[in-house]
Amino acid sequence: MTVIALVLAAGEGLRLQQEVPKAWVRVAGRSLLDWSASALARAAEVDAVLPVIPARRHPAMEELRQSWRGPAQLLEPVEGGPTRQASMQRGLEAARRQLSSLEWVVVHDAARPCVEPSDVEAVLAAARLTGAALPVVPVADTVKELEDERVLRTLDRSSLGLAQTPQAFRLRILLQALEKATSDGFTGTDCAVLVERLGVAVRTCAGRVENLKLTHPADLARVAALLKPRIGAS
Numbered sequence: 448m449t450v451i452a453l454v455l456a457a458g459e460g461l462r463l464q465q466e467v468p469k470a471w472v473r474v475a476g477r478s479l480l481d482w483s484a485s486a487l488a489r490a491a492e493v494d495a496v497l498p499v500i501p502a503r504r505h506p507a508m509e510e511l512r513q514s515w516r517g518p519a520q521l522l523e524p525v526e527g528g529p530t531r532q533a534s535m536q537r538g539l540e541a542a543r544r545q546l547s548s549l550e551w552v553v554v555h556d557a558a559r560p561c562v563e564p565s566d567v568e569a570v571l572a573a574a575r576l577t578g579a580a581l582p583v584v585p586v587a588d589t590v591k592e593l594e595d596e597r598v599l600r601t602l603d604r605s606s607l608g609l610a611q612t613p614q615a616f617r618l619r620i621l622l623q624a625l626e627k628a629t630s631d632g633f634t635g636t637d638c639a640v641l642v643e644r645l646g647v648a649v650r651t652c653a654g655r656v657e658n659l660k661l662t663h664p665a666d667l668a669r670v671a672a673l674l675k676p677r678i679g680a681s
Contacts, residue, residue, distance in 0.1 A: 449548040452496045452519070452567065453611070454489040455576055456480045456557035457527020459501070459613040468501040470557050474667060475674035478507040480672060482560035484598050487613070488519035490567035493553065495546060498524040499538040519681050522546075523533070530632055539618075552621055555613040560660045561615060561673045566658060570615045573652040578617035579642045582654030583608030611654040614638050615654075620647055 455646050456479070460469025466639035470480040480498055488566070490586035496519050500508060508524060515521045527534035535554060542549055550576070553567055566582060573580035586604040593599060616624075616638065635641045639649050661670050 449494050449547055450492050450551040450553060450571065451522075451542045451546060451626040452484075452490070452493045452553040452555060453535065453542065454480060454484050454487065454496060454498045454555055454557050455527070455531060455534050455538070455645070456483070456549070457499050457501050457534045458531070458558070460558070462662055463667075467490045467505060468503065469661070470500055471505040471507045472499075472562060472661075472667075473507075474661075475671050475678055477674075478505075478511070478558045479661065480507065481511050483555055483557045483562055484511060485516070486516075486562045486564055487553065487555060487567055487572075488517050488521070490519075490553075490564040490571075493519045493567060493570055495520040495522050497522040497542050497545070497635075498557075499527045499534045499541075500524045502526050505562075531636075532625070532628065533638055535638065539622065539625070544673050548572060549618055551615060552618050553613045553615045556660065559612055559658050560661065560670060561655075561658050563655070563658070566655065567613050567615075569652045570613055573650040574615035576650050577648040578620045578637065579615070580652060581614040581637070581639045582611045582658070583651045584611065584654040584656055585609075609654070610637055610639060611658055611660075612637070616642060618664065620645070633645055 448493050456470035465472050522545050570580050586607045588603040591598045628641045
């Protein structure tokens, strides 16, 4: 089978308050895109990695090309769309043009640069059961459902999980999910919710707290501390 990893990196990342789009922000000496793409490329079953990047090109993309060690192939990047969903659509279209035998798709947000190859391998193993899977981590805090500034109720956190990426899907299922979402005018915050709307059972595997999403300026120091021990090791 052929597995491609899409790295969604087209967002501006305004909440991060940096001078460049989030993909090009450097942490521990490398761009967020570099950290994510290079980790996905070392996953045992990934054949190719395709970055979906901002419209504004940056020298960091050329740096990634020059330093690429694989073993997965680095495909030509594609410019993203105005939403995460549109970027994923463009990435899939580009992947299908470049790979004739594509069967599985792994979708990862470059904003999670602490991803490990083992995260990809675990979610692919889970996805083989139904065609779709994602990593989740347990909810550690008490969760309140709110209405304006009033608490409506306290939710049972034992049945809740926080979604992460990478998420893995059989290609035909993800394409069907995107087609339905487009037809219905639905926009989801991750890929899994699109597949859920088909009625496909989405499996889960254990996520890692360290695979955190970089969103706010305060996250930069936390991510840098996690990545520094990896410098020179990949």
